[in-house]
Amino acid sequence: MKLNSIIKTIALSTLVLCAGLQAKTTYVATTAIVEHPALDAVRDGIKVVLNENGYDDDNLKFTYESAQGQPAIASQIARKMVGDQPDVIVAIATPSAQVAVSVSKDIPIVFSAVTDPLGAKLVPSLEKPGSNVTGLSDMVNVKQHLELIKEFVPNLKTVGVPYNPGEANSVSSVAALKATATEMGIEVVESAAPKSSDVMIATKQLVGKVDAIYCPIDNTIISAVESVIKVGIDAQIPVFAGDTDTVTRGAVVAVGYDYFDLGRQTGDLVIRVLNGEKPGSIDVKMAQGTNLYVNPAMATKMGVAVPESVLTRATKVIK
Template sequence: MKSFTQAAKAATFTLIAGAAALTFATGAAHAAETATVEVLSIVEHPALDAIRDGVRDELKAAGYDAGKNLKWEYQSAQGNTGTAAQIARKFVGDNPSAIVAIATPSAQAVVAATKTVPVVYSGVTDPVAAQLVKTWAPSGTNVTGVSDKLPLDKQIALIKRVVPNAKNVGMVYNPGEANSVVVVKQLKTLLAQQGLTLKEAAAPRTVDIGPAAKSLIGKVDVIYTNTDNNVVSAYEALVKVANDAKIPLVAADTDSVKRGAVAALGIDYSDLGHQTGKVVVRILKGENPGAIASETSNKLQLYVNPAAAQKQGVKLSDDLLKDATTVVK
C-alpha cells in the first residue's frame, strides 16, 4: 500500500500532466483559430468568383473551416484600383496568415503594400511582367502564386478553326491592365507571322466596352477576348455588339462561352482556385512563400456555343464540336 506522501506525489503529478496537456490542447486550438486568410479580388465575375470559391473549398478540404478554425475575409474592389490599394493596406494591417490576391490589379496592390505578409496571387497571366516576381522560379520574397497564362498559339489555332478565312482579328481590352498589354503585344507578333492582323480597341472602363466593340465593326472578321477583367466583368455588352454585327467572339475564358462567346480554349477557374488553395495550405502549414515557385495550369478545356455561333454568323465544324469538352446548350 502506497504511503500518503507517495499518493500525494502521484496525484500532484497527474494534475500537472493534465494541466500541461490541457495547455497544449488549448494552445493548438488557439493556433488553429488564429489562422487568417484574407482575399482581395479586383472585381466580381464568374471566373474570379470561381477562384475565390475554389480556394475556400480547398482550405476546408485541408481542415481549415471558415467560422470554426479559420478566419476568412473576402472583399472586392469593384473594378477600382484605388479601392484595391485601400483594401490591401487594410489587410496588411490585420497581419493575416496569408493574403490571396485575385487578378493582376489586386496582386499589384497587395505586393506594393507589404514585404512581409505572405501573398499568394491567382488569375494573373504574367506575374513577371506585372512585377510581382522577378522570375517564375521561387522568388525569395513573400510572394508566390498561380498564373492563368495560356499558350497564345493555341488561341490563334482556335480562332482559325472558328473563322477559317479570318484576316483581321479585333481585340477589346483595358490598356491599364498589365496582362492585357502583354497579350496584345505577343498576339500582334504571332498573328503577323501567320498573315493575320490585330486591330485593337481600348476600353479602360466597363462603359467603354460597347463603344470599343462598335469601333471594330467593318474592320475585323472575328473578335478575340483574353482574360481582361474589365471586359469579362461586362461581357454582355460585347456580346450584344457581336450578335448585332454578326462578328464571332472567341474567348480565353470558358465562362464567357456561357455568356455568349462562340468558343473558348481556357482554364477551369474552379480548378485554378483549388490549385491556389493548395499553395495557401502549404504556407499555413509553415512553408515560406519565397521558397514556392510560381505555378501555371495545363488543364485546358474547349467550350463551344452553337447557338451563339448562329447568332454571330458562323457554323461550327463537326470536328470542333467533337473536340469540345463542353457544348453549351
Template sequence: MRALVLALVAATALAMPVRADEVTVAVTAIVEHPALDAARDGVKEALAEAGFKEGENLKFLYESAQGNPGTAAQIARQFIGEGPNVIVPISTPSAQAVVAATRDIPVVFTAVSDPLGAQLVKDMQKPGGNVTGLSDMSPVADHIALIKEITPNAKTIGFIYNSAEANSVSTLAALKAEAEKAGLEVVESVATKSAEVQGATRALVGRADVIYIPTDNTIVSAFEAAVGVAVEAKIPLYAGDTDSVARGAVAALGFNYFDVGKQTGEIVARVLKGEAPGDIPVRVAAGTDLVINKSAAAKMGVEFPESIVKRATKVVE
C-alpha cells in the same frame, strides 16, 4: 543591427508553421465576375481538402475592389492591418496592390497572366521574399488556331482591352506575334472602364472579322455589352476564358478557373504548413478546356466544324 534583427524575425515568420486553430486567409479580387469568383471558390475548396476548413479552423476573408484600383490598394492596407497568415490576391491589379503594400505577410497571387511583366516577382523559379503564386498566361497560339479552325476566312482580329492592365498588354503582344505567324492582323480597341466596353466593341464593327476578348477584368466584367454588339453586327466573338462562353462567346479554349483556384489553394496550404513563399516556384496553370456555345454561334452566323464539336469539353446549347 536593429534592422538586421527585424529582417531575421520577418524571415522566420514567413517560414514558421501556423497552428491549425489560428489560420486566417484573406482573399481579394479586382472585380466580381464568374472566372474570378470560381478561382476564389477553388482556393477555399483546396484549403478544405488540405485540412483547413471554414467554420472549423479557417477564417476566410474576402473583399472585391469593384473594378477600382484605388479600392484595391485600400483593401490591401486593410488586410495587412488585420495580420492574416496569407493574402491571396486574384488578378494582376489586386496582386500589384498587395505586393506593393507588404514585404512581411506571405502573398500567393493567382489569375495573373504575366508575373514578371507585372513586377510581382523577379524570377519564376526562385521568386524570393514573401511572394509566389500561379500564372494563367493565355495559350494564345492555341486561341489563334481555334479562331482559324472555326472561322477560316477571318483576316483581322479585334482585340478589346484595358491598356492599364499589365496582363492584357502582355497578352496583346503575344497575340500579335502569333497572329503574324498565322497571317492575321490584330486591330486594337481600348476600354478603360466597364462603361466603355460597348463603345469599344462598336469601334471594331467594319474593321474586324472576329473579336477576341482576353482575360481582362475590365472587359469581362461587362462582357454582355460586347456580346450585344457582336450579335447585332454578326461578328463572331471569342473569349480567353471558358466561363465567358455561357455569357455569349462563340467559343473559348482556356482554363477552368475553379481548377486554377484549386491549384492556387494547394500553394497556399504549403505556405500555411511552413514553407516560405519565396522558396516555392511560381506555377503556370495546368489544363485547358474547349467550350463552345451553339446558340451564340447561330446568332453570329457561325457553324462549327464537326471536329470542334467532337473535341469540345462542354457544349452550351
C-alpha cells in the same frame, strides 16, 4: 490539501492551454480586382482545398473582398489586409496582386490568375522568387486561340480586341497576340476600354473593321462581356474568348482553363505556405489543364457555323 490544490492548478492550466490551442484560428485574406465567374471560381477552389486540408469554420477565418474593378479600392483593401495581419494574403488577378505586393514585404502573398507575373513585376524570377510572394500564372497559348478562331472563320484577316490598357496582364496578352497574329498573316485591331462602362463603345468601334472579335483574359472586358456579345450579335461578328466561363455567357468558343481547378491549384500553394514553407522558395506555377467550350446557339446568332471537328473534341457544349 496542499497537494489537491496543486493538482487542481495543473489541471486548470492544462484546460486553459488546450482551450487556447483549440481557439487558434488561421486567417486567409482573399481579394480580387472584380467579381466575375472565372475569378469567383478561383476563390471557391481555394476555399475547397483549405477545407479538404482541415481548415474549416472552427479554425479558419476566410475573408473575401472585391475591388469592384477600381484600382484605388484594390489599394485600400490591400492596406486594410496588411493592418489585419492575416497568415496569408491571396490576391486574385494582376491588379490586386500588384497592390498587395506593393504594400506588404513580410506577410506571405499567393497570387492567382495572373497572366504575366514577371511583366507585372510581382516577382523577379519564376523559379524561387526569393521574396514573400509566389503564385499561379494563367498565361494562355494565343496561337492555339487564333487557330481555333480560324476554324470558324477560315478567311480570317483581322481580329478586333477590346482591352484595358491599364491592366498589365492585358497589355502582355495583347502583345503576345499581335506577335503571333503577325506570323500568321492576321492583323490585330485594338480598341481601348479603361473602364467597364467603356466596353460597349470600344467594341462598337471595331464594327466594320474586323472579321472576328477576341476577348482576352482582361478583367475589365470580362466583367462587362455581355456588352461585347450584344455588339457581336447586332453586327454579325463572331465573338471568341480567352476563358471558358465567357462561353457560358455568350461567346462562341474558347479553349482555356477551368478556373475552379486553377483555384484548387492555388489552394495547394496556400497550404504549403501555411505548413511553413517560405513563399520565396516556392516556384511560381503555370496553370495546368485545358478545356474546350463551344456555344452553338450563339454561333448561329453571330452568323457562323460550328465545325464538326470542334464539336467532336469539345469538353462542353453549351445548350
